[in-house]
Amino acid sequence: MATSDTQALRREMVDICRRMNASGINQGTAGNLSVRIDGGFLITPSSLPYETMTPEDIVEMDFDGTYVGRRPSSEWRFHRDILRKRDDVNVVLHCHSVYATTLACHYKRIPAFHYMVGVAGGNDIRCAAYATFGTQALSDNALAALEGRLACLLGQHGQISLGKTLEAALWLAIEVETLSRLYVQALTLGDPPILPDDEMERVIAQMRRMSYGLPPEADGVNDVARPRAGSAC
Numbered sequence: 719m720a721t722s723d724t725q726a727l728r729r730e731m732v733d734i735c736r737r738m739n740a741s742g743i744n745q746g747t748a749g750n751l752s753v754r755i756d757g758g759f760l761i762t763p764s765s766l767p768y769e770t771m772t773p774e775d776i777v778e779m780d781f782d783g784t785y786v787g788r789r790p791s792s793e794w795r796f797h798r799d800i801l802r803k804r805d806d807v808n809v810v811l812h813c814h815s816v817y818a819t820t821l822a823c824h825y826k827r828i829p830a831f832h833y834m835v836g837v838a839g840g841n842d843i844r845c846a847a848y849a850t851f852g853t854q855a856l857s858d859n860a861l862a863a864l865e866g867r868l869a870c871l872l873g874q875h876g877q878i879s880l881g882k883t884l885e886a887a888l889w890l891a892i893e894v895e896t897l898s899r900l901y902v903q904a905l906t907l908g909d910p911p912i913l914p915d916d917e918m919e920r921v922i923a924q925m926r927r928m929s930y931g932l933p934p935e936a937d938g939v940n941d942v943a944r945p946r947a948g949s950a951c
């Protein structure tokens with residue numbers, strides 16, 4: 719795909735990277751972001767501060783690992799493998815958010831201590847086994863932890879959040895960090911009770927029915943509230 723065709727997407731990626739750091743879920747040159755395009759994906763370059771990153775710095779990669787432009791993120795393998803295997807998502811966001819990484823340093827998964835855990839697609843958010851950053855082993859571990867999920871923690875490393883869109887992936891990463899913070903705080907009072915699997919099934923079905931967490935203009939109905947005739951949307 720020609721660079722000019724991806725210009726708007728490149729600009730949006732730079733914006734999301736800056737918002738990732740401004741939101742407090744990442745700092746410095748940690749973290750990386752990718753988006754699916756025809757025949758491959760766009761990915762952030764390695765070790766370039768987001769404040770100085772321009773749309774032209776974004777790297778274009780094929781699924782065979784060849785690329786055009788700067789040196790791609792050291793984590794291009796897990797970005798490639800997730801985008802290749804998961805056709806339900808188009809965006810992979812990785813960051814070192816403090817509370818999610820705190821749990822990941824203890825290899826703690828996030829159980830259903832709060833119903834919002836369901837936004838990641840199941841009754842927990844798993845923690846992947848450790849492997850050196852940038853390796854195929856880390857990619858394999860991440861894919862296993864993401865089975866049936868939209869997010870996972872990475873042991874002694876950070877978190878990965880997925881989405882259909884850049885906005886959705888950023889929203890989920892912030893949500894995973896908020897849940898991690900709540901869970902760390904809840905643990906200070908003892909082990910919190912965990913919602914049973916059948917309740918989490920109801921929660922996830924309800925989230926799907928209501929397009930929970932998606933912007934209001936997204937498809938989906940709320941089966942209780944209905945727009946009044948003649949209202950704006």
Ligand code: 13P
Nearest residue numbers: 748749750764765791792
């Ligand atoms: P890159 O700058 O190479 O993307 O690495 C950052 C990182 O978080 C590695 O896991």
